Amino acid sequence: MWSQIFQISLLNLRNLPQRLGSSSVIVVGIGGVVAVLVAILAMAAGFSATLNRSGAPDRAIVLRGGSSSAELSSTIDNRQRQFVSTLDGVRLSSSELYTVADIPKRATLLPSNVVIRGVEQSAFGIRPEVRIIEGRNFNPGRSELIAGRAASEQFLGIELGATVELRQSEWEVVGIFEAEGSAYESELWTDLAIAQSAFRRFSLISSMRLQLEQPGATDSLQAEFDSNPSIDLAVTTEEEFFRGQSEFLTALITGFGYGVALIMAVGAMFAALNTMYAAVSTRTVEIATLRALGFGSAPVVVSVLAESVALALIGGLLGAAVAWFGFNGYTVSTLNQGSFSQVAFDFAVSPEILVTGIVWALSLGLAGGLFPALQAARMPITRALRGD
Amino acid sequence: MKSIPLIWSNLFRRRVRTFLTLFSIVAAFLLFGLLRSIAGAFEMGVNVAGVDRLMVSPKYSMVDGLPISHLAQIEAVEGVDAATHMTWFGGTYQNPINFFPKFPVQPRFYFDMYSEYIIDPLQLDEFERIRTAAVASAELAEEFGWQIGDRIPIEGDIWLRGDGSNLWEFELVGTYRVGDEDTDFPSFLFNYEYFDEARVPETQGIVSNFMVRVSDPDQAAEVSARIDAQFENSINPTRTATEEEANRQFAAQVGDIGLIMNSILSAVFFTILLLTANTMTQALRERIPELAVLKTLGFTDRRVAFLVLLESVLLCGIGGAIGIALSGIALQALSPELEGFLGQIEMSAATTLSGVGIALLLGVIVGLNPALSARRLQVVEALRK
Amino acid sequence: MSIVELQQVSRHFTKGKQTVEVLDNIDLTIEEGDFLALMGPSGSGKTTLLNLIGGLDQPTAGSIEVAGQELVGLSSRKLAQWRARNIGFIFQFYNLLPILSARRNVELPLLLTRLGGGQRKRNADVALTIVGLADRARHKPGELSGGQQQRVAIARAIVADPRILVCDEPTGDLDRETADEILDLLELLNRKHGKTIIMVTHDPKAASHARHTLYLDKGNLVREAA
Numbered sequence: 001m002w003s004q005i006f007q008i009s010l011l012n013l014r015n016l017p018q019r020l021g022s023s024s025v026i027v028v029g030i031g032g033v034v035a036v037l038v039a040i041l042a043m044a045a046g047f048s049a050t051l052n053r054s055g056a057p058d059r060a061i062v063l064r065g066g067s068s069s070a071e072l073s074s075t076i077d078n079r080q081r082q083f084v085s086t087l088d089g090v091r092l093s094s095s096e097l098y099t100v101a102d103i104p105k106r107a108t109l110l111p112s113n114v115v116i117r118g119v120e121q122s123a124f125g126i127r128p129e130v131r132i133i134e135g136r137n138f139n140p141g142r143s144e145l146i147a148g149r150a151a152s153e154q155f156l157g158i159e160l161g162a163t164v165e166l167r168q169s170e171w172e173v174v175g176i177f178e179a180e181g182s183a184y185e186s187e188l189w190t191d192l193a194i195a196q197s198a199f200r201r202f203s204l205i206s207s208m209r210l211q212l213e214q215p216g217a218t219d220s221l222q223a224e225f226d227s228n229p230s231i232d233l234a235v236t237t238e239e240e241f242f243r244g245q246s247e248f249l250t251a252l253i254t255g256f257g258y259g260v261a262l263i264m265a266v267g268a269m270f271a272a273l274n275t276m277y278a279a280v281s282t283r284t285v286e287i288a289t290l291r292a293l294g295f296g297s298a299p300v301v302v303s304v305l306a307e308s309v310a311l312a313l314i315g316g317l318l319g320a321a322v323a324w325f326g327f328n329g330y331t332v333s334t335l336n337q338g339s340f341s342q343v344a345f346d347f348a349v350s351p352e353i354l355v356t357g358i359v360w361a362l363s364l365g366l367a368g369g370l371f372p373a374l375q376a377a378r379m380p381i382t383r384a385l386r387g388d
Numbered sequence: 389m390k391s392i393p394l395i396w397s398n399l400f401r402r403r404v405r406t407f408l409t410l411f412s413i414v415a416a417f418l419l420f421g422l423l424r425s426i427a428g429a430f431e432m433g434v435n436v437a438g439v440d441r442l443m444v445s446p447k448y449s450m451v452d453g454l455p456i457s458h459l460a461q462i463e464a465v466e467g468v469d470a471a472t473h474m475t476w477f478g479g480t481y482q483n484p485i486n487f488f489p490k491f492p493v494q495p496r497f498y499f500d501m502y503s504e505y506i507i508d509p510l511q512l513d514e515f516e517r518i519r520t521a522a523v524a525s526a527e528l529a530e531e532f533g534w535q536i537g538d539r540i541p542i543e544g545d546i547w548l549r550g551d552g553s554n555l556w557e558f559e560l561v562g563t564y565r566v567g568d569e570d571t572d573f574p575s576f577l578f579n580y581e582y583f584d585e586a587r588v589p590e591t592q593g594i595v596s597n598f599m600v601r602v603s604d605p606d607q608a609a610e611v612s613a614r615i616d617a618q619f620e621n622s623i624n625p626t627r628t629a630t631e632e633e634a635n636r637q638f639a640a641q642v643g644d645i646g647l648i649m650n651s652i653l654s655a656v657f658f659t660i661l662l663l664t665a666n667t668m669t670q671a672l673r674e675r676i677p678e679l680a681v682l683k684t685l686g687f688t689d690r691r692v693a694f695l696v697l698l699e700s701v702l703l704c705g706i707g708g709a710i711g712i713a714l715s716g717i718a719l720q721a722l723s724p725e726l727e728g729f730l731g732q733i734e735m736s737a738a739t740t741l742s743g744v745g746i747a748l749l750l751g752v753i754v755g756l757n758p759a760l761s762a763r764r765l766q767v768v769e770a771l772r773k
Numbered sequence: 774m775s776i777v778e779l780q781q782v783s784r785h786f787t788k789g790k791q792t793v794e795v796l797d798n799i800d801l802t803i804e805e806g807d808f809l810a811l812m813g814p815s816g817s818g819k820t821t822l823l824n825l826i827g828g829l830d831q832p833t834a835g836s837i838e839v840a841g842q843e844l845v846g847l848s849s850r851k852l853a854q855w856r857a858r859n860i861g862f863i864f865q866f867y868n869l870l871p872i873l874s875a876r877r878n879v880e881l882p883l884l885l886t887r888l889g890g891g892q893r894k895r896n897a898d899v900a901l902t903i904v905g906l907a908d909r910a911r912h913k914p915g916e917l918s919g920g921q922q923q924r925v926a927i928a929r930a931i932v933a934d935p936r937i938l939v940c941d942e943p944t945g946d947l948d949r950e951t952a953d954e955i956l957d958l959l960e961l962l963n964r965k966h967g968k969t970i971i972m973v974t975h976d977p978k979a980a981s982h983a984r985h986t987l988y989l990d991k992g993n994l995v996r997e998a999a
Binding site: 021022024025028029031032033035036040064065070073099100101102105108110111112113166167168200232248260263264266267268270271273274275277278334335342 | 404405408409411412413414415416418419422423448449478484545546548552554623625636637640641642652655656658659660662663666667669670
């Protein structure tokens, strides 16, 4: 039985080149589905990875109570700031001013929100991943800023040595930094005190970053805040904070990707069915002859299925390759609804996504081959021999 | 057109094949309708665009806010017919998933500015009279099952109350619709006066945007320039644009959605093109003897080619029409889910027409090669087989 | 009066480097109202000659005048239009379109005329009545016997009222009895309706229905006494 299956499948695959034109329908159809699916999933994965990379479990973010998700709408005054920085369990703290400015994107030339973050020097201690790769760090007390690599790539005029006008004040870009591909790379950083005066925030800050003694130990801090009636603050780990920001858009893109791929898949499956029905009908006499010679119907079914699955696999691999070479590492930037600012991220084609794509391809190949295979097996031998 | 029954019968010669091909085309145009409409929602912004209305925003970032004192100065600018303001409230109703825009506005001025919004005059009176009143677009009220008189709690995030609470409560006194369409842009409006008094004192007097109606739409650009010049040297400079432009700029923040949608669509169409072309070629091959017979009967080469071409155009046209109709239906069903963050999504006439156009074009491209082979077909050889 | 006039007609085919002379310097005149049988062994050029007369093929040399029209040098478009008016074709394997009903098949040549839908249908029914198949108008070819299919094909050939019927082995796929019926029908069309008929056949019995018989051998015509 197994050798029968093997021989018939081999026979079948061997004359596949003769049906190259129609076989390419399955390859191209399924390749298209897989390419689109993989590319969109890679986009979602890239966005979520960028934000998730930005957070660490041993870091916490403190915001005004009630603005649990956005640094932009949060304000903290000096009194509360003092209170937080002296708490037990906080190894290091950085007060930060967070605002956005409109700068034209290189791609569209339309103004988009870029984050300007005023930081204390401790910010670099808390975020060791931030490294200056070009130029130097800003000097406190001067209108200088350093730009994340992605911000520099995405926005017009954010270049080393350039002077940019942000909110009626002039800034010199003195350095470009990297932060292991996190969302911070889409930001502009400057000195807190200078930012406060330039943006007329004076003694106010937006948020605080804390280095915790104990990873994830935010509950005790929150309890401390809640027990003090003059303190209205909320604390979350940075990891959770960024995950919260990425969840919505990641889910949206993922859902969108599966939706589009599903509709395409239906189209491709019909095309595959078409091709396989045609393949079976051109092989009618051959199949009937084999059956007349005593081959069972199972090998016939398997041989047809093997053909469509083999073609689907080729299509899936091609589609995945197209998505990989075309999009992996491709950088785009979008409005992060959570922070109301632009985040640049790379499409990330991961092995999991590739596997998902191949699984889709195989399923479509099976679905497209099944009915034609059964039809081939059910064909009455005598009629088929006449080639009716 | 006498040949239509002939083409029709040809299409149904291999029912299974025709239907499978048809469904592939339907799937492609279903995607076309959906993706173009979503991209359209981004490209055009919400459909509040009016040529005679300008939107005044803070120059540097839309999150800055503008002082309400600008209003009187804007009203005094030459060419300004009327002006009012609104403020982005943010906030959450029950669950962050229930996203819809909420704006404190000046009730009478707002509905005067947006004259296409239709509200019962008595409800508008109530909206103005009751401090904590709110009105909602009819669709939104329907979605959450709100009745007139319901109290609607909103948790504030950007704007906190001066009394230390962040819970805002409003009384629904009316609903409105947009024009005579039965769909609308979901939004929730409440009284600015109450909002301003209740918010944290340091934040009072700040609004997000001013909307300006110009006396002469042809002068819109000049009026914009005059408004911006007025505030150029203040600490709150402005940027004025038509609503359409402002919406487009906001949409561009999301990224080049159009590009992404178009890339996907090209992948889809490239795929479908190949699939359909293959089917048509296959169908033609089977029919070569018959086409030869038609030629012996006196059908000219051109006419036979035309028959083949028309068959493909018909198949693609029908598939395209069904696909686009389906996407219209799907959008109706999906609309309430997507409206919150994409604004109103609908199939525009342009999408529908371009879809049908592309379908017919696809038919021509796909049918062209088979049609040319049919045209070249030599009767004598074809009959000899 | 002659309706077909071939002068020094040759037809060569090239297969690779080889040239095959299928017809060699043929002169042939057929009178209007004739019923001519063309006989000869396989490969003798019968079908080629028929195709030339029917305006499906062009000679390598010579002139062909059919129904008052010189065919040599006509564009394929002009030829097609000429065929539609002057020639009815009948094939060995009927060549009906399987997807169309008998009436629709018969109606096909009328699609090339200016006739309206109602008139086309009436004409098709008249043609079907002449071949004795009025009651099968709605049947598809697959639902008809071989003889009936050939009758439909004959109805299709005469529906546009051409002067000449060109038949290539019209009875080659039929049994004796059915073949005789078809030949009787052709004779009827010749005698009663005045159609000029040129018929290629292998079958001497079929040829006996014709008024004249011509033999083709290796590309040359041999006239047989009537």
